[in-house]
Amino acid sequence: MDPHLLRTYVTVTRLASFSAAARELGYTQSAVSQHIAALEADLGLPLLTRRPVAPTPAGERLLEHARPLLLRLDAARADLDRFAAAPRTALSIAASPLALTPRTLAALPTTAVTLRALPRDLVPAAVATGEADAGLVEGVVAPSDPLPLPDVAPLTATGVAEEPLVVVLPARHPLAARPGLRLADLVDARWLDAPAAGIPLDRLRTVHGGPAGHGFRAALRYEGTDTGTLTALAAAGHGLALLPRPATDGCPGAVVVPLVEPRLVHRTELLLAAGVHREPHGPVAEFTGRLKS
Numbered sequence: 067m068d069p070h071l072l073r074t075y076v077t078v079t080r081l082a083s084f085s086a087a088a089r090e091l092g093y094t095q096s097a098v099s100q101h102i103a104a105l106e107a108d109l110g111l112p113l114l115t116r117r118p119v120a121p122t123p124a125g126e127r128l129l130e131h132a133r134p135l136l137l138r139l140d141a142a143r144a145d146l147d148r149f150a151a152a153p154r155t156a157l158s159i160a161a162s163p164l165a166l167t168p169r170t171l172a173a174l175p176t177t178a179v180t181l182r183a184l185p186r187d188l189v190p191a192a193v194a195t196g197e198a199d200a201g202l203v204e205g206v207v208a209p210s211d212p213l214p215l216p217d218v219a220p221l222t223a224t225g226v227a228e229e230p231l232v233v234v235l236p237a238r239h240p241l242a243a244r245p246g247l248r249l250a251d252l253v254d255a256r257w258l259d260a261p262a263a264g265i266p267l268d269r270l271r272t273v274h275g276g277p278a279g280h281g282f283r284a285a286l287r288y289e290g291t292d293t294g295t296l297t298a299l300a301a302a303g304h305g306l307a308l309l310p311r312p313a314t315d316g317c318p319g320a321v322v323v324p325l326v327e328p329r330l331v332h333r334t335e336l337l338l339a340a341g342v343h344r345e346p347h348g349p350v351a352e353f354t355g356r357l358k359s
Contacts (some may be wrong), residue, residue, distance in 0.1 A: 067105070067108060071102075071105040072136060073091075073136055074102065074105075079120075082119045083119055098311055111124040112124065128340065155178060155286070156349060157174075157181065157349035158177060158182070158197070158199045159174070159182070159353070160189045161183060161186065162262075163291040164186075164203040164293065166181075168312065169226075170202055170227070172356075173353055173357045185262055189201040189202070189203040194221060200338055201336070201338075202335070203215070204332060212225070212333075223335045224338075224354075229331060229334075230325075230331060231309070231310060231314055231331065232309060233307070233325055234301070234306065236300065236302065245324075247326065249327065255282075256283065257282050257285060257306050259287040260289075264296050264309055265309065273330060274328075298319050311324075338354070
């Protein structure tokens with residue numbers, strides 16, 4: 067399969083439009099149609115319906131392969147480009163919001179830094195494809211366990227922090243006076259669904275180990291990335307939130323109770339592409355050294 071045809075196919079399905087894909091890719095609409103026709107002829111299967119533009123069952127299966135294949139190709143090009151690139155004088159960092167702790171922020175160089183907050187699932191790809199020099203990603207794991215990361219490219223992951231987890235709830239909540247809380251006691255509570263600013267509810271269901279899709283129902287969905295807004299929503303009684311302890315400081319009306327069972331921590335890791343290690347000096351090395359010290 068020609069990767070150029072695959073890229074066209076993925077773009078058409080993402081935008082659900084031949085004309086929009088042509089504009090994004092810089093092709094004519096006729097060229098996009100020819101790409102799709104050539105790919106369908108190569109595979110001997112219809113991949114898209116035309117009205118509306120949507121993948122067929124075979125096209126859906128192709129997407130499962132195409133996206134990681136194209137990502138690996140982009141990562142390979144970025145890795146090889148680093149051999150010819152001039153030494154870095156600036157630092158670009160991609161980070162999920164909860165990875166931006168006082169400690170990681172203090173490690174940033176004082177000049178020439180670009181910091182982008184991304185959903186946690188997109189940070190490894192940003193590092194692999196060269197969109198970012200380094201990444202900060204986080205998640206909930208057992209103490210000292212590494213984070214599960216997608217296999218997007220050869221990346222090195224180094225743990226830089228492990229923080230205790232707390233449940234954020236309003237001061238008037240019946241559980242606010244408890245010295246500690248078990249996740250099993252909170253399955254039927256009302257939760258805030260904030261996948262970018264907090265711990266995703268799907269992750270709570272996974273670590274709880276109950277029936278698939280059971281419990282931890284969302285009372286309100288917050289699609290922003292500001293953790294302060296999330297804790298304020300919890301303080302106002304819109305639902306509970308699970309957060310690392312440092313992210314809960316300074317929220318009036320909120321009470322934080324340690325999560326005592328299961329034994330979990332909030333882990334932050336530094337991600338670097340393999341080629342970055344060929345640069346012993348510069349802003350990436352400076353940032354890495356500060357984080358590890």
